Amino acid sequence: xxxxxxxxxxxxxxxxxxxxNGQPIAxxxxxxxxxxxxxxxxxxxxxxxxxxxxxxxxxxGACQDCWVQCADGRRLRACSTLAEEGMALVDSLPGECx
Amino acid sequence: MTASPKAEAAPPMxxxxxxxxxxxxxxTLLRHGVRPVIIDEAPLPGGQIYRQSPAPxxxxxxRYGFEHKRAAAIHAAGARLREQADYRARTAVxxxxxxxxxxxxxxxxxxxxxxxxxIATGATDRVLPFPGWVxxxxxxxxxxxIALKGQHCLLGPRIVFAGTGPLLYLVAYQYARAGxxxxxxxxxxxxxxxxxxxxALMNQPGMLAKGLYYxxxxxxxxxxxxxxASLAAALGAAxxxxxxxxxxxxxxxxxxxxxxVGHGLRSETQLADLLDCAFGFDAAQxxxxxxxxxDGRSSVVGVYLAGDGAGIGGAIQAELSGERGALxxxxxxxIDIDRARLRRLERRxxxxxxxxxxxxxxxxLPSVDRDCDDSLIVCRCEEIRAGELRxxxxxxxxDDLNRLKALTRIGMGLCQxxxxxxxxxxxxADCRGIPLSAxxxxxxxxxxxxxxxxxxxxARP
Numbered sequence: 001x002x003x004x005x006x007x008x009x010x011x012x013x014x015x016x017x018x019x020x021n022g023q024p025i026a027x028x029x030x031x032x033x034x035x036x037x038x039x040x041x042x043x044x045x046x047x048x049x050x051x052x053x054x055x056x057x058x059x060x061g062a063c064q065d066c067w068v069q070c071a072d073g074r075r076l077r078a079c080s081t082l083a084e085e086g087m088a089l090v091d092s093l094p095g096e097c098x
Numbered sequence: 099m100t101a102s103p104k105a106e107a108a109p110p111m112x113x114x115x116x117x118x119x120x121x122x123x124x125x126t127l128l129r130h131g132v133r134p135v136i137i138d139e140a141p142l143p144g145g146q147i148y149r150q151s152p153a154p155x156x157x158x159x160x161r162y163g164f165e166h167k168r169a170a171a172i173h174a175a176g177a178r179l180r181e182q183a184d185y186r187a188r189t190a191v192x193x194x195x196x197x198x199x200x201x202x203x204x205x206x207x208x209x210x211x212x213x214x215x216x217i218a219t220g221a222t223d224r225v226l227p228f229p230g231w232v233x234x235x236x237x238x239x240x241x242x243x244i245a246l247k248g249q250h251c252l253l254g255p256r257i258v259f260a261g262t263g264p265l266l267y268l269v270a271y272q273y274a275r276a277g278x279x280x281x282x283x284x285x286x287x288x289x290x291x292x293x294x295x296x297x298a299l300m301n302q303p304g305m306l307a308k309g310l311y312y313x314x315x316x317x318x319x320x321x322x323x324x325x326x327a328s329l330a331a332a333l334g335a336a337x338x339x340x341x342x343x344x345x346x347x348x349x350x351x352x353x354x355x356x357x358x359v360g361h362g363l364r365s366e367t368q369l370a371d372l373l374d375c376a377f378g379f380d381a382a383q384x385x386x387x388x389x390x391x392x393d394g395r396s397s398v399v400g401v402y403l404a405g406d407g408a409g410i411g412g413a414i415q416a417e418l419s420g421e422r423g424a425l426x427x428x429x430x431x432x433i434d435i436d437r438a439r440l441r442r443l444e445r446r447x448x449x450x451x452x453x454x455x456x457x458x459x460x461x462x463l464p465s466v467d468r469d470c471d472d473s474l475i476v477c478r479c480e481e482i483r484a485g486e487l488r489x490x491x492x493x494x495x496x497d498d499l500n501r502l503k504a505l506t507r508i509g510m511g512l513c514q515x516x517x518x519x520x521x522x523x524x525x526x527a528d529c530r531g532i533p534l535s536a537x538x539x540x541x542x543x544x545x546x547x548x549x550x551x552x553x554x555x556x557a558r559p
Contacts, residue, residue, distance in 0.1 A: 002355060004235055005251045008276045030153025035249045042337045043234050049481040053336055055234030059241035060146050061139060062222045064512035064548060065478060
């Protein structure tokens with residue numbers, strides 16, 4: 001899988017550790033959740049209607065295409081939320097459609 | 099202004115938005131002894147065009163290009179506002195009523211009365227639907243730029259830029275400079291239009307020169323640039339793998355890992371709508387916009403409009419209209435203003451307007467492909483397709499976009515029609531055979547930004 005994002009220049013600040021569907025991912029302070037997820041992947045969620053993959057669109061808080069969930073059920077807009085140490089992010093919760 | 103406790107308790111002047119228009123407006127109020135409240139969704143001032151990252155990466159020149167000094171000036175002015183005015187960052191307006199704004203910050207609700215209000219809510223990309231536009235890897239042009247200037251990251255690695263407008267070439271240039279693999283720039287505007295617009299563009303030779311520099315730089319590095327080029331589809335199953343384009347009559351496929359698209363810009367007008375400002379149809383921007391006089395007064399007493407949120411004029415025009423709107427707020431409050439300064443603003447705005455007319459001529463906004471398949475997704479939020487819109491419009495003889503919304507839910511998803519209104523309006527006008535100006539517009543409804551139901555439960559009835 002080819003990530004959708006890559007850094008224009010490497011960063012060597014200490015890394016934050018997050019998880020995505022239980023798998024560890026790394027982020028740097030100042031990364032948004034969207035950046036953290038798309039540096040290592042190519043989707044953020046699947047749609048409720050057809051189950052199609054989505055990966056954000058406007059990156060400025062207007063299109064609402066990038067909502068992801070925390071394992072505790074909290075929802076956050078990935079493009080306008082900064083990544084934090086220990087965030088456990090999931091694309092859907094157990095028992096949820098789809 | 100008096101400093102009595104009574105005057106302190108009077109409702110404040112409020113500016114919504116801390117981009118170039120809002121920052122200059124608030125600064126102007128402050129300079130005249132009025133301490134405004136500034137409401138902005140972002141953590142730091144700058145708006146989208148001069149967006150500041152909490153952890154800046156790369157140089158200011160890398161982030162803002164030729165405009166880095168202008169960005170720095172807005173940031174510095176914004177920093178002073180944070181010290182000297184009532185600056186509320188990371189705060190969204192979710193509802194408005196005459197004399198009152200309803201705010202939400204970190205899930206906490208607040209209500210703010212205002213004496214006078216300046217709306218400087220800016221714009222986002224106008225993106226019309228095309229097959230595959232919902233695929234991962236397809237982003238708005240502004241979004242592609244934010245990835246770079248806000249996060250110092252590149253979409254791709256191979257990326258195609260498509261749509262039209264000056265931003266198309268700017269972002270393609272910024273990506274190529276930062277190491278992006280720009281596969282092609284597809285401009286829907288014909289080259290003849292750009293040549294024809296040159297006399298008007300000569301009104302701002304400096305800005306024209308920058309545009310020509312981006313073009314020349316891209317051409318010198320062999321980046322393929324095509325005019326009269328329309329996107330037929332983004333290709334791929336789980337993410338974008340290529341684009342199919344119609345270039346001067348012939349179809350071509352270009353392999354890529356990402357696609358950035360913008361068919362011009364779209365003003366954020368919801369707040370003006372909630373406050374019942376009168377709107378008019380703008381043929382060049384193919385959109386309904388809140389009406390304003392030359393000073394920025396809306397049709398509603400005490401409500402002022404500035405910047406791209408009331409019609410696309412660009413960042414410099416936004417600064418000027420922000421200052422001018424604030425001067426109108428002050429003059430209307432009986433506070434003395436500098437008339438010579440006002441005349442100077444008028445002259446600069448007039449020159450920029452002529453330049454903008456040139457841009458509108460050079461980059462005419464395209465419409466939706468009228469032959470698009472019924473399976474085309476128009477509403478990204480709820481995956482409503484062109485066929486559903488056409489069927490409802492035909493069955494019930496719908497000539498009004500709001501009626502189409504009631505029947506199909508178009509514009510009722512999480513984005514509140516921000517992403518689909520343009521496409522849905524073009525499709526409805528086309529399939530009913532009536533002008534775009536005759537089908538009306540989606541009326542804004544609170545909350546104008548999504549908020550958790552748990553928060554709304556706390557709202558007063």
